[in-house]
Amino acid sequence: MKQLVILTLIVALSGSFTFAQISDSPLGLKAGTFSVSFSGGAYIPVDGKYSSTLDIKDLLETGPELGVSLNYSLSPTLSIRGSYDYAYNYFKANFRPLDKKPAFHAPMISTDLVLKFGTLISENGTINPYCFSGVGVNLWEFSSDGTCLGNVMTSAKGKDWKKASLELHTGIGTEVYLNSNISLFAEGQLRYIFSKDKENFGDDFGNLLFVKISGGLTYYFSF
Secondary structure, rough: HHHHHHHHHHHHHHHHHHEEEOOOOHHHHHHEEEEEEEEEEEEEEEEEEEEEEHHHHHHOOOEEEEEEEEEEEEEEEEEEEEEEEEEEEEOHHHHHOOOOOOOOEEEEEEEEEEOOOOOHOOOOOOOOEEEEEEEEEEEEEOOOOOOOOOOEEEEEOOEEOOEEEEEEEEEEEEEEEEOOOOOEEEEEEEEEEEOOOHHOOOOOOOOOOEEEEEEEEEEEEEO
C-alpha cells in the first residue's frame, strides 16, 4: 500500500516539473468532449465513532479502492463527472474473531463538478491541476466474514449494520497529458458519510470521514 501512495504522489508532483507542449490542444481542455477514467488507490479511515470507546480509524485498516468515471467538459475550465467507486477495509487484527475477517464495504455512486486550471498555465500544455466537489450515495455495510454481499453484522439495536447514506466529497488533483487523448492523473479527496442513525445503530455510532488517494488513466473522445 505504501508503494501505491508513493506512486500516486510521483504522478501528482510530476505535473509541477513538466513544461513540454503537445502538438494539439488536449481534448480535456476543450468544451463538448467526453472522457472515461479508471483509477485505483487507497481508502483511509480518518474520523468517526464506531462505538463509545472506539474510533473508526482505530478499528479499520487502510484498504484498496477501485473506480470508474465518465466526464463531460462543459467548458475549458469546468466539467461534470459521474463516478462509481468500490472500497473495503478489513478490521485490524486485534479486533477480528479467530475464524473470521470482518470488513467495512463501501460501494459509492457520486457526481461532482470539476474546476480545471490547465488553460491558465498554457493553452496547449501538458499539465491540468484541478479541484472538485460533489455529492453521492454510499451503500456501506459491515460484513462479519469480509465478503461483499455476505453476512451483514448486527448493530447494537439488532438491525443489519448497513445503509444507503448521503455522502459529500471534495478534493484536488493533477492531470498530465501524454497526448491529446490520454492522460495520467493523481488526486486526493475527503469523503464524509452521513452514516449516523440512532434508531437503527444506537447513540454511539456516528458519521464517518475517509480520505481517498488514487491515481489512474483517462481517455478523452468526442462525437
